[in-house]
Amino acid sequence: xxxxxxxxxxEFGQPFVIEDIEIRSPIDGEVExxxxxxxICHSDITYAEGHWGGSLPAVYGHEAAGTVTAVxxxxxxxxxxxxVVVTLIRSCGTCxxxxxxxxxxxxxxxxxxxxxxxTAEGGKLHQAMACGGFAEKVVxxxxxxxxxxxxxxxxxxxxxxxxxxxxxxAVVNAAKVRPGQDVVVIGAGxxxxxxxxxxxxxxxxxxxxxxxxxxxLDVAREFGATDAxxxxxxxxxxxxxxxxxRGADAVLVTVGVAPVYDQAPRYLxxxxxxxxVGMPASGAFSSYEAANFAAAGQGMIGSKMGDVVIxxxxxxxxxxxxxxxxxxxxxxxxxxxxxxxxxAITDTxxxxxxxxxxxx
Ligand SMILES: [Zn+2]
Ligand SMILES: [Zn+2]
Numbered sequence: 021x022x023x024x025x026x027x028x029x030x031e032f033g034q035p036f037v038i039e040d041i042e043i044r045s046p047i048d049g050e051v052e053x054x055x056x057x058x059x060i061c062h063s064d065i066t067y068a069e070g071h072w073g074g075s076l077p078a079v080y081g082h083e084a085a086g087t088v089t090a091v092x093x094x095x096x097x098x099x100x101x102x103x104v105v106v107t108l109i110r111s112c113g114t115c116x117x118x119x120x121x122x123x124x125x126x127x128x129x130x131x132x133x134x135x136x137x138x139t140a141e142g143g144k145l146h147q148a149m150a151c152g153g154f155a156e157k158v159v160x161x162x163x164x165x166x167x168x169x170x171x172x173x174x175x176x177x178x179x180x181x182x183x184x185x186x187x188x189x190a191v192v193n194a195a196k197v198r199p200g201q202d203v204v205v206i207g208a209g210x211x212x213x214x215x216x217x218x219x220x221x222x223x224x225x226x227x228x229x230x231x232x233x234x235x236x237l238d239v240a241r242e243f244g245a246t247d248a249x250x251x252x253x254x255x256x257x258x259x260x261x262x263x264x265x266r267g268a269d270a271v272l273v274t275v276g277v278a279p280v281y282d283q284a285p286r287y288l289x290x291x292x293x294x295x296x297v298g299m300p301a302s303g304a305f306s307s308y309e310a311a312n313f314a315a316a317g318q319g320m321i322g323s324k325m326g327d328v329v330i331x332x333x334x335x336x337x338x339x340x341x342x343x344x345x346x347x348x349x350x351x352x353x354x355x356x357x358x359x360x361x362x363x364a365i366t367d368t369x370x371x372x373x374x375x376x377x378x379x380x
């Protein structure tokens with residue numbers, strides 16, 4: 021056991037408390053990572069506000085990067101001293117989903133209540149999303165980390181743990197966008213911007229960004245959107261279709277808002293697919309006219325974490341970054357210390373498009 025500082029959620033909707041917690045050494049298959057950076061994701065906020073339930077007290081944070089400072093027995097592909105990205109994608113490697121190269125849907129459960137952290141008094145402390153990155157150290161399964169080459173900073177690397185892989189992966193792994201296809205990305209926030217740059221990398225012809233905020237649409241153009249549509253206009257899909265000349269081959273919904281899902285089919289071409297990325301609060305429902313999907317040969321695909329295989333996908337993204345073909349530094353709106361995390365979260369909730377990163 022060692023004592024570290026963490027931001028702990030004791031009550032949904034209340035500010036985190038910065039306090040000492042206990043973390044045990046890595047055991048079978050695990051590594052300890054001393055964190056250098058952990059970005060704040062909207063999922064952390066959704067959990068902390070209680071919209072997805074879950075156990076308390078808890079430590080959130082799941083977009084992290086740091087250095088491996090202890091290695092348990094039976095770990096593979098990671099060594100003491102490696103700089104790594106730490107993700108929430110914990111995969112057993114042998115279940116049917118893992119065997120089918122879908123580790124984001126690993127079927128082996130994980131109970132964060134039984135994880136490596138406890139309160140300073142030795143009480144239960146939930147390791148949220150199998151990570152608990154709003155803390156000086158994490159102990160995670162070695163399946164969750166990817167070793168980084170030189171040439172990428174920790175702040176940029178932390179973004180590869182969630183928002184970037186979710187957005188780009190949704191385009192290349194879920195929608196399987198081919199060169200020349202047309203893509204609509206609804207929501208130009210952290211994930212949406214990455215879906216946009218993913219569509220550009222994939223060679224999409226038109227990339228239409230749709231958002232409520234004119235300022236976010238300006239940023240979307242910097243990330244590769246060829247066209248931008250203000251979501252607050254009447255029937256915004258008409259403007260999107262005018263830009264493309266037809267409907268979209270892929271519509272990526274990157275916001276967790278049910279009424280947006282209701283509208284998403286309006287943007288589709290025949291044979292196109294909606295990729296469901298944003299997650300509305302538990303209990304929120306959306307509706308669509310089923311016959312239209314059958315008649316037009318359209319589909320809806322759920323995509324968790326961009327369907328990434330982290331040890332396959334993160335290294336090529338790092339290489340594109342080093343070549344200047346993938347924007348990461350531009351995604352960071354500010355850096356904050358762990359003590360400032362509540363202010364950083366307040367800033368994130370103002371709806372700013374980019375990521376706030378906690379640096380240690
Ligand atoms: Zn996330
Ligand atoms: Zn598995």
